[in-house]
Amino acid sequence: MKRVLVLLFVLCIGAQAKFIPDPIVRYKIDARLDPSAKTVKGREVIVWQNQTNESIPDLQFHLYLNAFKNNYSSFMREGGAESRRVPFRNKADAWGYEQVHSLKVDGQDLTGAMHFIQPDDGNPHDQTVLRVPLPRPIAPKGSVTIEIDWTSKLPWVFARTGFHDNFFLIAQWFPKPGVFEPAGQYRRTFAGELTDPLLARLSAAKGGWNTHQFHMSTEFYADFGTFDVNLTVPSDYEVAATGSERSKKDNGDGTTTYNYYQEDVHDFAWTTQPRSQVMKLVRWFRADEQVKPHELQEWSRRHGLPPEQVKLTDVKVTLFIQREHKDQIDRHFRAVFAGLKWYGLMYGAYPYDVATVVDPPYQGDGAGGMEYPTFFTAGTEYWQSGNGGDPEGVTIHEFGHQYWYGMVASNEFEEAWLDEGLNSYSTTKTEAFEYGRFHNYEKIFGVPVPAVSWLNLPVPRYPWYGIDRIAVGQYWEWVPIDPFRSRARRYLENAQTDAMQRPAWMLLHRPSYGDQAYSKPEQTLHTLEALLGDKWWPAIRTYHQRFRFKHPTAHDFMNTIQEVSGRDLKWFFDQTLYGTGLLNYSVSFSSGPMDERQGFFDQNGNPELAKDGNTDKRPIESEVLVRRLGEMIFPVVVRVKFEDGSEVREQWDGLYRWTKFYYKNKPRIVSAELDPENAWKLEVPRTDNSYLGKPNTLAAEKWYLRWVVWIQNVLSAFSYFA
Numbered sequence: 001m002k003r004v005l006v007l008l009f010v011l012c013i014g015a016q017a018k019f020i021p022d023p024i025v026r027y028k029i030d031a032r033l034d035p036s037a038k039t040v041k042g043r044e045v046i047v048w049q050n051q052t053n054e055s056i057p058d059l060q061f062h063l064y065l066n067a068f069k070n071n072y073s074s075f076m077r078e079g080g081a082e083s084r085r086v087p088f089r090n091k092a093d094a095w096g097y098e099q100v101h102s103l104k105v106d107g108q109d110l111t112g113a114m115h116f117i118q119p120d121d122g123n124p125h126d127q128t129v130l131r132v133p134l135p136r137p138i139a140p141k142g143s144v145t146i147e148i149d150w151t152s153k154l155p156w157v158f159a160r161t162g163f164h165d166n167f168f169l170i171a172q173w174f175p176k177p178g179v180f181e182p183a184g185q186y187r188r189t190f191a192g193e194l195t196d197p198l199l200a201r202l203s204a205a206k207g208g209w210n211t212h213q214f215h216m217s218t219e220f221y222a223d224f225g226t227f228d229v230n231l232t233v234p235s236d237y238e239v240a241a242t243g244s245e246r247s248k249k250d251n252g253d254g255t256t257t258y259n260y261y262q263e264d265v266h267d268f269a270w271t272t273q274p275r276s277q278v279m280k281l282v283r284w285f286r287a288d289e290q291v292k293p294h295e296l297q298e299w300s301r302r303h304g305l306p307p308e309q310v311k312l313t314d315v316k317v318t319l320f321i322q323r324e325h326k327d328q329i330d331r332h333f334r335a336v337f338a339g340l341k342w343y344g345l346m347y348g349a350y351p352y353d354v355a356t357v358v359d360p361p362y363q364g365d366g367a368g369g370m371e372y373p374t375f376f377t378a379g380t381e382y383w384q385s386g387n388g389g390d391p392e393g394v395t396i397h398e399f400g401h402q403y404w405y406g407m408v409a410s411n412e413f414e415e416a417w418l419d420e421g422l423n424s425y426s427t428t429k430t431e432a433f434e435y436g437r438f439h440n441y442e443k444i445f446g447v448p449v450p451a452v453s454w455l456n457l458p459v460p461r462y463p464w465y466g467i468d469r470i471a472v473g474q475y476w477e478w479v480p481i482d483p484f485r486s487r488a489r490r491y492l493e494n495a496q497t498d499a500m501q502r503p504a505w506m507l508l509h510r511p512s513y514g515d516q517a518y519s520k521p522e523q524t525l526h527t528l529e530a531l532l533g534d535k536w537w538p539a540i541r542t543y544h545q546r547f548r549f550k551h552p553t554a555h556d557f558m559n560t561i562q563e564v565s566g567r568d569l570k571w572f573f574d575q576t577l578y579g580t581g582l583l584n585y586s587v588s589f590s591s592g593p594m595d596e597r598q599g600f601f602d603q604n605g606n607p608e609l610a611k612d613g614n615t616d617k618r619p620i621e622s623e624v625l626v627r628r629l630g631e632m633i634f635p636v637v638v639r640v641k642f643e644d645g646s647e648v649r650e651q652w653d654g655l656y657r658w659t660k661f662y663y664k665n666k667p668r669i670v671s672a673e674l675d676p677e678n679a680w681k682l683e684v685p686r687t688d689n690s691y692l693g694k695p696n697t698l699a700a701e702k703w704y705l706r707w708v709v710w711i712q713n714v715l716s717a718f719s720y721f722a
Helices: 002-013 064-068 197-202 293-303 323-347 392-400 417-435 485-494 510-546 554-565 570-576 698-719
Strands: 025-034 039-049 056-062 097-105 129-138 143-153 162-164 167-170 179-181 208-210 225-234 237-241 244-250 255-265 270-274 278-285 315-322 354-358 370-372 375-377 441-444 447-457 470-475 585-593 600-603 606-609 620-628 636-642 647-652 658-664 669-674 690-692
Touching: 064 097, 097 129, 129 143, 225 237, 225 270, 237 255, 237 278, 237 315, 237 354, 278 323, 293 323, 293 510, 315 323, 323 354, 323 392, 323 417, 323 510, 354 392, 375 392, 392 417, 417 510, 485 510, 510 554, 510 570, 585 636, 585 669, 585 690, 620 636, 620 669, 636 658, 647 658
Parallel strands: 025 225, 315 354, 354 375
Antiparallel strands: 025 039, 039 143, 056 129, 097 143, 162 167, 167 270, 179 208, 225 255, 237 270, 244 255, 278 315, 370 375, 441 447, 447 470, 585 620, 600 606, 620 658, 636 647, 636 669, 669 690
């Protein structure tokens, strides 16, 4: 019977996968949405292969939706209700769960053997990991056929997945096997490992299931496979999903069944909504039209590859957008095309035939800003600024996860920076290549105006409930956004809290996760790029290409970068990945005539009392002091400028806490600057990186005048009510 099931299943899914000829897992899923009950009833048949040399005594599954089952789940107890951009609303229909009704393995009913486990925190109320002991272990190189019937009650969408009215973003919605890691394959080293038993267990060279609970600050990890999915929805609903739509069948009962299929991916998500509210549009990314010949030549040169190896491919792009946002259609498509172009030139051509971006509705933005294979969600508003970077920024970032998470599928539970950090770096690069600098806006009663705020003042709850804070700052001015400013602030505030190389759920708090997964790794990668120069692009492209459709670790990243660049970077990674120190240097100087001579000085062999009253004739002597204020040790470049326009560049290894540079018989120093090319993005703060002989008061005068005018306007406004 087992052989018959496996044969039928393989025949159903068709030919071998394009990039992974023999995937670990193959899914055949039939699902039906009940829009009124907010449920999905499903049946899945999974063929799972044991491709290791170990016997496996059990199966483990993720049931992610149980994170929303009650307030005792680990996700909710860790603060998940307030962790996303939209807070959870505590109403009966807002909770969600995933209920397995039946589970069979090779035809044998094992429903009664199912039980929940909590491998991370021991919380007995958490039901996000399901274990099923097997009557017989899965033999090395063997396989099993798993049949599961289940119901998913969708939560109100506040954290990636769920519903808002009749909009459904359905993700992490089916029982999904964990990843079985054989002994020694995925050795990881974490900061704090020697003193933390859990970290020692995670990195132990022993085979086992890597199936973590769903935490507030963790995302996902799964094996690559093939998905053949039937989705049944009301016939007046539009559908978009992972992969390509292969068929559409009217069932004659007011419902329609869509079949979607995709190979070489590790997840499947979908969305549906009444056609009266949403539009589904298609445009083609034509590589030869989007990439100019000189751009292809330039990236060929950067990578040291022939142009034919850098050339991109055509992709069918689908936009699932709210009708109220139809004026932003072109902006969404341009952002996706920018991702396809620049990520492709940086790391290699997008390998799939399709890419789908979803625009969530107003008050459904809890579904926004999330990634799934070939399918991702963006986010915008009815009134959107023309040059503020939204929806462009979020669209590019979530598309970028097709490269960092989708293809290069690192373990987001344990090494979040390999996903979010690499993608944040890539997003900043793509935005700069495609758009240059975005500009700041503030909202006035929901309408964006060009401005940058110095601070935001809260307004009384009554009678102005729902009104945004009042932004104090420059209005009606075109102020460019510095992409590193906010990241540097978050990094400075949290860098000493945790190390980057630490499991996401073990970080101190949500701000620390934001720094260790996003801000610090992005600053680190920009710094590494400056350090390696021309070696950077061949190295990072090699890493991406080498580990496409695999599960690399930090060790794989470090080893590849060092191998391709030919540099020993242990000193760099020890400080950035495993350390919690700051990179911070300061510079100052003194420069002027030598002191007046006093006392006896030899003249013609005889001591004579000094007579020196003319300071103009005294030689100039200067001293530049450079101090290492942080714990990170980096080489430093100091640019010293003199009155006559000349300059010198000094280099210091930074090993000791300070050093000095002396100059005699040269003009006065007018300025000294550390890291003049701003190469070390990790350095914070940078206010002490330069020193002037004469203060420049222009900036202070500018801000003083702005404050005076602003205060005058406020007083004038109050006088209206006098």
